[in-house]
Amino acid sequence: MKVLSVASEAVPLVKTGGLADVVGALPAALADEGVEVTTLLPGYPAVMQATKRARVLHAWDSLLGEPARLLSRTLEGTRLLVLDAPGLYQRDGGLYADPSGTDWSDNWRRFCALARAAADVAGGVGPKGAGFDLVHTHDWQSAMTSAYLRYAPLSDRPVPSVLTIHNMAFQGWFGAEVFPRIGLPRAAWSIDGVENHGGVGMLKAGLATASAVTTVSPTYAAEIRSPEFGMGLDGLIRARGHDVSGILNGIDTALWNPQTDRALRQRYTVRTLARRQGNKRALEAEFGLEPGDGPLFIVISRLTWQKGMDVLLECLDHLVGIGGRLALLGSGDAAIEEGFHEAAARYPGRVAVRIGYDEELSHRMQGGGDAILVPSRFEPCGLTQLYGLAYGCVPVVARTGGLADTVIDANPAALMAGVATGVQHEPVGYHTLSSALSRTVALFSRPEVWRQIQSNGMAADFSWGASGRAYAALYRSLLA
Structure with missing residues (x-):
């Protein structure tokens, strides 16, 4: 089974929080389950620096208005695809904000471009026969991938998708004026598509269009069905019913092990x-x-x-x-x-x-x-x-x-x-x-x-073993 994992960050390349840890751990966790994961990341400066000598698989003359290339590299055993779009990602500052801490004003374009590229890759962009069986997206930054797959697919081959919510509080909402510029047909502007309170809701779009939705713990999957934790999207979560489930995160027990951790003065068991x-x-x-x-x-x-x-x-x-x-x-x-x-x-x-x-x-x-x-x-x-x-x-x-x-x-x-x-x-x-x-x-x-x-x-065992098995089982259910 070939899975394309699409995210805005992943260890060891770029990290602002736990999302990066999870995305970085998934390939190894799923390998034991017979799942081959390729991770697609934006070409931030740190990512480009770490993936020198990458192979060019495809080029877009205009990806939402910006020239872009799809690069391929295997790094420390992990298959990587990098969206090299200097106009979108080659900037000083953070992944999501400028040096002053203000969100980049074009974050809608930066991450819609990531999602559009992911949908193209899932549809067959790249070497012949390099398509994917399933796409796994993470949080609002890549959630639009399933909207592109539904409303503007590159091919007629259906590709199921999974959206994992790492934090419901961050939803990627932008004004209605961006909709004509994100490359989706008019049909996508609906309550069942990307429209959310009069604007484009990127997380909401993923919730509405993904084949399945997961959160990173069973209790959180139950909590977000309530107004207190659902952050305005609880109604949609309830409407998705059994399509929403919780799979507990694991930790990398090779990196986090007091018996072998070289950062410690005294290692112990x-x-x-x-x-x-x-x-x-x-x-x-x-x-x-x-x-x-x-x-x-x-x-x-x-x-x-x-x-x-x-x-x-x-x-x-x-x-x-x-x-x-x-x-x-x-x-x-x-x-x-x-x-x-x-x-x-x-x-x-x-x-x-x-x-x-x-x-x-x-x-x-x-x-x-x-x-x-x-x-x-x-x-x-x-x-x-x-x-x-x-x-x-x-x-x-x-x-x-x-x-x-x-x-x-x-x-x-x-x-x-x-x-x-x-x-x-x-x-x-x-x-x-x-x-x-x-x-x-x-x-x-x-x-x-x-x-x-x-x-x-x-x-206690909080390694990725049980989580990997749960994700693999979910993938298989969507491909059955």
Whole structure:
């Protein structure tokens, strides 16, 4: 089975979040299931740099108004296609925004072009016989692929498609004035097509036209059927019925393994957990924190309302008051960043903040922190709590989305049964989070109980094996 995976980012080439981790992991996860995945990415500067000596498969004189080429390269065993369109992707700044943080004004063109190219490739563009059996798209940036396949296919051969929603909050909505410029017939401008509240809704178009829709956890698949989590598209999700399902993300256990992780001062296993203490002391020194007997909480997150970071700010006095310390790595809303800076100034040696992102530091934090805080208001899946489980860094999470699906709360019944892997709380608010912090400190003060919680998490299997099997089964059902 040949599958074309279309996305705006993928590790190890470009990454802004968990989407890239998932897209990068899928080819290897599906190879064991007899599925050959080729990943199509935009030709950002980093991608072009990494794919030098690529082979040219096709050229468009005008792809939504821009000259473009389709390049092919195998990199570290992964089959890659790159859409080389310098007018769209060769820019300073981020993948989606300029250096000032403002979204590129032509994002509609940049990602409609990606989708149009994907539909052409699925329809047979490139070497003879290189067509694909199925297309798998990810989030709004590639969701329009299935709309092009439905309304303006390159060939008459039907190609089924799967859309995976990694975050319903980002929908790719643009004004109606762009519709005449995206290369779709008038028939596509309908409630069953791309029209959404008087404009072009790119995620909505994918939801309406994909053969199947998945989210990255079963609980999130249920949540988005409600107005609270559906972000205005819950009605469409409900209308798709059984076409919508949840497949839990996995993690790359080769990259995230405390036994082999070279970023750690001390590598360890579930049998040698005592070695984590050396990592903890090194992490305290790196962040300028005072060594202490209480738990070292960590945060590796976007600093946004979705992630509950405003509530964590409110709880910092409580966290410090009960003997905890905090090391934070992240960036996001300016006001929240400033709030954490102020807290670090208020509690020198107890709270420390690094604004930005550092992949190796995130590994050191998972290997040295005692507990990782993920108080998200909604979380489609979440990966940091999975890394925490693998590293014995106990997750303290809100009971939502993938967090609910992956962490077993240390309530009395779970502790008696010996199955707890973390601490859950709901809803997200000062009293519930502060209570969860107090529960965590109390559990930490019982070393045997804490080691059991750590061991349970490290023994859990969140590799891509089960997820790969689930995706392969879905693909086969669409091709039957």
